[in-house]
Amino acid sequence: MLDETEVSRFVKVIGAKGDCLHLRSQQRVPLPPAGRVLILREGMLAIDAMPAKGKLQVLDFLVAGDVVSASSVLPAPGYSLRAITRASLVSLDPPAVDRSIPAQDYWAFLVARSLNQLARASIHQLLIGRLETEQRVASFILSLALRNLRKGMRQVSVDLPMSRTDIANYLVINCDTLSRTMMRLCDSGLIERHSRHVLRVIDLEALRRRSPLASLLSAVFERRDGQESGSASCVEESASVPSMLKITVSVLLW
Structure with a gap:
């Protein structure tokens, strides 16, 4: 898995070849047309789906380095990108970027990021289709905590x-149920709230035990110390995630 420094380096190089778009919080933008790629430079975005006469569904939360294209997100009516925070995007034409950095590194980066997002989409389907409410919330918090986990850390701060409402829509539960479930996790000593948008995971191992998807979440989100950088790590990540998905799906459907 590419670390934050490598992702930032790729995004910076790639961004120099594209058009930058700055978004304010809650601003919406349409999905890119075929042949264009959007890369999130900073901030957080939500992929929203609004079926006709339906309720808003948050499909994913995108973070810096994530890629959006017509092949990764269904370009259907009612689908859009929404800024959760202030954000900046780079819109680019892949062939133009291919000349600025080694082709192998560039395409390895895009493939690795796209596969990571595909894995997250599969996790989301399992989460809302097979898990009970508390398991959904625990899995969601665990996925965010694992992004920030470093070797030797016993407690992890999580930004929200x-x-x-966005979290409830993503987990397909109502807001009151989400609040009650978060309170139970706090009362159990697994997490504590620092503020409206920050919590701390107190007992990471206990939180893992609350999530049937813990092994899959670890494979997708947890940083591996000593992992190779560059295209080699991208290839390794690309190969490992689909295998873990197959194993987890088999266990859940058993």
């Missing part, structure tokens, strides 16, 4: 820039 998204609203309670």
